[in-house]
Amino acid sequence: MRIYLDLVTRSYLMSPPEHFVVEYAINPWMDTNAPVDTELAVKQWEGLRETLVRLGHTVHVLLPEIGLPDMVYAANGAFSVDGVVYGAKFKYPQRAAEAAAHRRFYETLGWRYHLASETNEGEGDFTYLPAAHGGLILAGHGFRTEVTAHAEAQEVLGRPVISLRLTDPRIYHLDVALQPLDDANIAYYPGAFSESAQKVLAQLFPDAVVATEEDALTFGLNLVSDGRNVVLNSEATGLAASLRSAGYVPVPVELSELKKGGGSVKCCVAELRG
Numbered sequence: 001m002r003i004y005l006d007l008v009t010r011s012y013l014m015s016p017p018e019h020f021v022v023e024y025a026i027n028p029w030m031d032t033n034a035p036v037d038t039e040l041a042v043k044q045w046e047g048l049r050e051t052l053v054r055l056g057h058t059v060h061v062l063l064p065e066i067g068l069p070d071m072v073y074a075a076n077g078a079f080s081v082d083g084v085v086y087g088a089k090f091k092y093p094q095r096a097a098e099a100a101a102h103r104r105f106y107e108t109l110g111w112r113y114h115l116a117s118e119t120n121e122g123e124g125d126f127t128y129l130p131a132a133h134g135g136l137i138l139a140g141h142g143f144r145t146e147v148t149a150h151a152e153a154q155e156v157l158g159r160p161v162i163s164l165r166l167t168d169p170r171i172y173h174l175d176v177a178l179q180p181l182d183d184a185n186i187a188y189y190p191g192a193f194s195e196s197a198q199k200v201l202a203q204l205f206p207d208a209v210v211a212t213e214e215d216a217l218t219f220g221l222n223l224v225s226d227g228r229n230v231v232l233n234s235e236a237t238g239l240a241a242s243l244r245s246a247g248y249v250p251v252p253v254e255l256s257e258l259k260k261g262g263g264s265v266k267c268c269v270a271e272l273r274g
């Protein structure tokens, strides 16, 4: 039987997809000719927000802005650890203005905000495990975040950063390939990483839930876990079964419209680590 030591109430930031459309293509999932149902996207997003609230968590809402259709992917706006925020600096100009909206939010909370010099996409490519090896940041590079941002994040946040190179363009952010399940363990798909990164992950996380390519491409790993409940895309039925066998409680949600922009559960949810 699994004992849920890490189960605490968490705080999240989400931004509703009121202006969500696919009018540019900056990742392999985006097709500007495929119709998007914005109303359905809002309904599905609301289902995700309600799920997190029902599980006992706090969800703050960042007002969406006209002309920033990807703002719904709130995880990409910053990365915070212990009330210190490393701001995003987006790779593509289409998303650049989102960083300022996130900055205003964190400054309202009174958190210390650091403006990044290096290109990075917040929690898209950074994650934190407080109880792994004394507190470890895992960071992806290869498609969006520059590896130089990993060193900058380590300086700003004062935690060791493990750099992991991503190699599959369909899996262009770390949070499509790997997510923490609790404060010390992860689920990940090895095939998304370089051989060396795979060795590093196997060494650091011998008890990880190892996912398949299908789990990753159904955006199953783009999950939000509170240490017990794992909220994940309803298409990822294989990963849900693996998580259940490992002692977690999968909580499927439908987010088909937001997959058209190249994201799912985790992309829509920034964790506020105060």
Ligand SMILES: CN(C)C(=N)NCCC[C@H](N)C(=O)O
Pocket (backbone or CB within 6 Å): 026, 027, 030, 070, 073, 075, 076, 095, 123, 124, 172, 173, 175, 176, 222, 261, 262, 263, 264, 266, 267
């Ligand atoms: C899980 N992923 C990939 C995220 N963390 N974010 C989704 C960003 C989608 C946006 N259209 C883009 O391409 O930037």
